[in-house]
Amino acid sequence: MLNLERLRTLDALARHGSVSGAAAALHITTSAVSQQLAKLEREAGQRLLAKHGRGVRLTDAGRLLAEHATRILSQVELAQADLEAQRGQVAGELRISAFPTAARGLFPLALAALREEHPALRVRSRELEPEQGIAGVVRGDLDLAVVLDWYNKPMPLPDGLVKAPVLDDPADVALPAGHRLAGRDEIDLAELAEDEWITWGEGEFCHEWLMFTLRSRGVEPVIGHRAAESHTQLALVSAGLGVCIAPVLGRHPVPDGVVTVPLKQRVVRHIFVVWRADADRRPSIRAAVHGLQEAGRKAG
Template identity: 70%
Template sequence: MLNLERLRTLDALARHGSVSGAADGLHVTTSAVSQQLAKLEREVGQQLLAKNGRGVRLTDAGRLLADHAARILSQVEMAQSDIEAQRGQVVGEVRLAAFPTAARGLFPTALAALRAGHPDLVVRTTELEPEAGMRAVLRGDADLAVVLDWSNKRLPVPAGLARAGLLDDVPDIAMPAGHPLADRAEVDLADFADDDWVSWPAGEFCHEWLTSTLRSEGIEPRIAHLAAEHHTQLALIAAGFGVCVAPRLGRGPVPEGVRLVPVRPLMRRHIHAVWRTDADRRPSIRAAVGALREAGRALDAPLPQGS
């Protein structure tokens, strides 16, 4: 009989493409992955892996068995969901991922509510950008991810994932206190045609959104600085190095010398939770979504200027 944990190891190798990637995904050593795969080869009596340069690749038999392993593990997930749903208890472990401002803005409140309401549930969290978070859920490395899209740029959700809205986040434009528009009640993006911008790193979803949005306003973006963390972006603005989009979710204290002005027409970030449809009935997933929604509702009131 095939060993489920060895099938899980083969599935991780197929999804991550390398022994080291499988080890990271399973939180074990590369030696443990190699040992499990060697035992699986002995069980099936066929070679599942072949050397490929400095790495490995799946043989035809390995690919065939990996496809079966993915389906078997999905069925196991569905069985676990059904058993948990029948029992109706929020227990076990749930792994949550979120992009940084959502992790900072939602996780502390949501996790506190889960700990108070479901003390037998173990919650693990990590920070991942939206696209990486969805990949982690699809791979089985996370149970739920908090992701985002914008009112004018949607983030496609792959087949096999369910989603639920958590909140809408309204960003402002951050600029130095000495900027000519710093005392305005609201601004247009077109007002910043001659400004340098501080943006998220190239290739990230929000960077692509910013550049496409500015171009739609007839502005060729002058991206002067790239920073993943909003606190770093705001520090650059405080030092006079441009302007940036400053979401309110997870914003925290704003440095002295920075002014925040609402933009028209109103921009919105739509914040969602996504999880695998085969885990849809798990009480732990439903509890996590509920806690995240409640944390989002607590942030529904608009933030005061400069907050």
């Protein structure tokens, strides 16, 4: 009997072309990918992988099984969607993630409304950064993920995902109250060329966006501090340790000692929800998307 999770690992390898690519997409270690594929080879009774330079390639048997794996995984998702649609009820379990400010700004309202309107639906939520949420949806650990684009830098989405808008979230710059520009009505990013920035973690999508945006304005950023959570960033601003980008969603209350000022070049995050196309007919998916959009309208 072929194991479904091992077929999912093979599918990821076929899609991404390498063990490291599959590991990143599935958010597991390369060692775990190799172990899953070795077990799948034993189950299949044939070699599925061959060495290719420093990496691996699929054998003929591996490509054949990968093609079947794609169809099998799609059929499993369709079966679940059809069962829910046939029942016609918003019921069962729904697993959803959001990055921290969206979880704080959207989940309380959206999930409370879902519980009241659909008592047979059990929602399980967690905070994950956008890339992790997308990976969770791709590998089937999550049903939905709330993620984001920046106005000038889209978030890449793998094939097979569907998305719907939730809200557009404007962002200001947060300054210490004693900052030389704190009394301004608006600020150009270029005026902050000499300031230290408080940003997200190295390699995170939002950090890469900030670097790209500042450099496009002729600013080579000086990074003073890194923090994943926006309220931690604002606390560092309050202590006079730098400036940061402060989106509106989930921002309040702003700490004492922090002033937020609009930017001349309008900075907006496009917040949206993603799910697998194969799950599109599930009533629970449609109900959750609607609930998030309603919460987004109220938050906006």
